[in-house]
Amino acid sequence: MASLKDLRNRIASVKATQKITKAMQMVAAAKLRRAQMAAEAARPYAERMETVLGNLAAGIIGGGQAPVLIAGTGSDQKQLLLVATGERGLCGAFNTSIVRLARERAQQLLGEGKDVKFFCIGRKGYDQLRRIYPDRIIELVDLRSVRTLSFKDADAIASKILSLLDQGAFDVCTLFYAQFKSVISQVPTAQQIIPATFEARDADAAGPVYEYEPAEEDILADLLPRNIAVQIFRALLENQASFYGSQMSAMDNATRNAGDMIKKQTLIYNRTRQAMITKELIEIISGAEAL
């Protein structure tokens, strides 16, 4: 049985841990708010981009000569899985759930005889995937040194991916990230970005007839690579918000668990203390009676 001193030490250490988790929770909450604001600020751009591209693409697809980024390379043999995770742990199942989704997809694709490659954004996903598919990872982008995500970061990743596409390293690219629903719910999501998919729209619902300058094909050729960067940027922002949301609830849980632990240990401590007092009293009384 633990001595009183041991118990006291244990309680003190759990209390210290609780203070840390509490502080982390509050920091995560503050950062979450900022990440959410950034994600919301980025939304109009992505939405408008999608509308315009949808309009343009609808016209082009009918015309036959569609660019590679929409039509694909004509094969789906080589698959690139772009896995965006966090740079840090202590965030519940955030990293694991994204990696699990990517891993399941990879297994399914491998089962179909496809060639699967990974492109990791974020250290944590890389660490997990490295154990299972050590020679399928072609690239790791580390965003640890980035304090606030800017479009440039996403753009750099997009240009790496596009140059891989030019080299013929893959045919289909799928992006994995966690969509931010709320603080308690982040949904791991797979989104195919190359070839791009657009929602089919009705021919009658088409907007006004636009004039284009330069020609439609040129605009599309310029916008499609940009769209990749925009999609990645959006995913990274969503991911960041999800990360802090996940971390916040994980730390909230940890704080609560530490509280439970302290209560339990204090109970044991008091009981042990009382048992010792009782024992000493009995010893004194029986000693006095013996006289």
Place this chain on the structure above:
Amino acid sequence: MATLPFELVSPERLVFSGAVTEVIVPGAEGEFGVLAGHAPFIGMLKPGILTIKADGAARRYFVRGGFAEVNPAGLTILAEEAKPLEELDLGALAQQIQDAREDVNDATGDDAKQRASRHLADLQQVYEALERDRTGATTH
């Protein structure tokens, strides 16, 4: 005077939103002005200076990369980079020019090379215009 709703959006945020009388946009094939009632139009941007006229005052922004869309609901400009001219740092712009110069050297194929050098020329033009502006402002 009739106004048109105008939005200037960068990937990071909504830079400007409001009713304006005229916007002068640096289009890939020349500058163009947009007034209320403009025909539906989609045009690419070149790096340059965007001028917004509202209530008789003009506001100027540096924009780079993206496109302008005019539809009956107004004008929307999506630019990869958009910031008020006062916030633009000449040093950062010089860095961009440096990068563009490297792009020209790295570019393979005539098409890519041509595009890269056009980008470089546009950036240099903006830089010179700004420099003239600033030195002019200090001497007067």
